[in-house]
Amino acid sequence: MNDIDRLAAVVDEAAQTASAIPQLSLRDDFDVEDAYRIQASSVARRVARGERIIGVKMGFTSRAKAEQMGVSDVIYGWLTDAMRVGAGDAVSLDAYVHARVEPELAVRMGDGLEGDVSAAEAWHAVEAVAPAVEIIDSRYENFRFSLVDVIADNSSSSGFVIGDWYDKPDDASDLRMSLSVDGDVVQTGSTRAVLGDPRLSVAKAAQMLARRGKRVEAGWIVLTGGATEAVALAPGARIENVVARLGSVAFHTTRHGR
Numbered sequence: 001m002n003d004i005d006r007l008a009a010v011v012d013e014a015a016q017t018a019s020a021i022p023q024l025s026l027r028d029d030f031d032v033e034d035a036y037r038i039q040a041s042s043v044a045r046r047v048a049r050g051e052r053i054i055g056v057k058m059g060f061t062s063r064a065k066a067e068q069m070g071v072s073d074v075i076y077g078w079l080t081d082a083m084r085v086g087a088g089d090a091v092s093l094d095a096y097v098h099a100r101v102e103p104e105l106a107v108r109m110g111d112g113l114e115g116d117v118s119a120a121e122a123w124h125a126v127e128a129v130a131p132a133v134e135i136i137d138s139r140y141e142n143f144r145f146s147l148v149d150v151i152a153d154n155s156s157s158s159g160f161v162i163g164d165w166y167d168k169p170d171d172a173s174d175l176r177m178s179l180s181v182d183g184d185v186v187q188t189g190s191t192r193a194v195l196g197d198p199r200l201s202v203a204k205a206a207q208m209l210a211r212r213g214k215r216v217e218a219g220w221i222v223l224t225g226g227a228t229e230a231v232a233l234a235p236g237a238r239i240e241n242v243v244a245r246l247g248s249v250a251f252h253t254t255r256h257g258r
């Protein structure tokens with residue numbers, strides 16, 4: 001087994017068993033391209049187990065998130081069908097190491113998207129938008145990592161909940177959103193926090209995938225990135241993201257579990 005596949009097995013097993021591991025970069029020296037290779041290899045292990053890739057998530061597209069985690073480069077990770085949590089469903093925290101939630105805008109692609117596209121081209125390929133909550137879970141101890149560590153760990157991809165789909169608005173650049181836990185608002189923001197306009201996040205997804213010989217496929221979901229800081233998930237809680245003009249999406253965590 002080469003080093004890429006060896007490190008992919010480490011992050012994949014940590015995710016599967018919901019156990020924290022030390023940062024890979026403390027022992028192994030690897031760059032961003034290697035980190036994306038580790039990520040791809042770890043997702044290939046999921047696909048080999050029967051999971052299906054259904055989209056991508058963009059990370060660190062807002063300053064709030066970049067400052068919270070101390071990492072400022074935009075990153076991506078893969079979403080599989082097994083990560084999807086139905087709106088209104090209850091999840092056990094036993095599936096996660098130390099999950100957090102973020103309010104996001106999700107888009108569904110009507111057309112594929114490839115290469116150095118503009119924001120307008122990216123938006124043209126989008127078919128629908130929806131309020132979303134991303135459940136991120138770093139497999140690293142204390143939720144601390146370097147840029148290469150988090151990329152190798154599939155950019156903390158772990159779960160996501162998507163509300164009803166709406167026709168895309170012409171302008172999605174300032175949709176207010178608020179994240180609440182048990183009815184108390186804990187974070188407020190706007191899609192403007194996402195690279196100034198979430199269309200740019202979709203364009204960036206196509207650009208970043210193209211650099212690695214890949215494309216955003218028609219039918220895929222793109223999570224455009226947290227508009228606010230992420231919030232730790234507690235047991236027995238109801239989490240909701242309310243997005244202006246798009247309504248809301250919610251889910252629960254079960255009472256039992258870590």
Ligand code: OOG
Pocket residue numbers: 057058059060061062065069102134136137138150155156224225226
């Ligand atoms: C990395 C993932 C960041 C976002 O929306 O910015 C992310 C992390 O913070 O663990 O999903």
Ligand code: MG
Pocket residue numbers: 057058059102104134136223225226
């Ligand atoms: Mg996110």
